[in-house]
Amino acid sequence: xxxxxxxxxxxxxxxxxxxxxxxxxxxxxxxxxxxxxxxxxxxxxxxxxxxxxxxxxxxxxxxxxxxxxxxxxxxxxxxxxxxxxxxxxxxxxxxxxxxxxxxxxxxxxxxxxxxxxxxxxxxxxx
Numbered sequence: 001x002x003x004x005x006x007x008x009x010x011x012x013x014x015x016x017x018x019x020x021x022x023x024x025x026x027x028x029x030x031x032x033x034x035x036x037x038x039x040x041x042x043x044x045x046x047x048x049x050x051x052x053x054x055x056x057x058x059x060x061x062x063x064x065x066x067x068x069x070x071x072x073x074x075x076x077x078x079x080x081x082x083x084x085x086x087x088x089x090x091x092x093x094x095x096x097x098x099x100x101x102x103x104x105x106x107x108x109x110x111x112x113x114x115x116x117x118x119x120x121x122x123x124x125x126x
Contacts, residue, residue: 005034008120013038015112018103020081023048023096024120027055033093042098051085051096059091075110082106086117095120 005024013019013036021037021044030052035044058071070091076083082101087094095117099109 002034005120008116009034009036012097012112012116015116016099016104016109018082018100018109020098020100021047021096022098023051024093025052025096026093027052027059027087027091044096044098047098048096051083051094055085055087055094073110075106077101077106082109084110084113086113 008024009022012022020039021035021042023035023044024033025031025048026033030049032045032048035048037044054074055071058074061067062069062071070089071087073087074085076085078101080101082099082104084097084099085094086097095113097109097113
């Protein structure tokens with residue numbers, strides 16, 4: 001699986017203008033399956049833990065409110081970054097992607113992520 005995730009990360013980082021960092025995280029355990037960053041100053045491991053809390057909060061809110069909906073993705077637009085949290089259909093893992101907003105296009109970045117997610121889903125058998 002690690003070779004597949006490495007290829008997944010390489011594909012996204014090459015295709016995406018403004019790529020900053022990427023991680024794949026297990027929702028239940030919080031374990032990091034994979035991470036990659038172009039900027040050594042960006043702490044993707046810590047950022048992934050905070051992103052996990054956002055995913056868990058939304059899952060808990062959906063459960064509490066008895067919403068029969070799945071999270072497709074969460075998009076965060078910061079001053080200098082786009083951040084995408086793309087959760088799997090069975091809520092077992094999520095992909096956290098960060099791009100420099102001065103170099104990336106929001107729609108194009110989401111399209112690249114969605115294309116690559118179709119490939120990663122096969123490794124997790126969902």
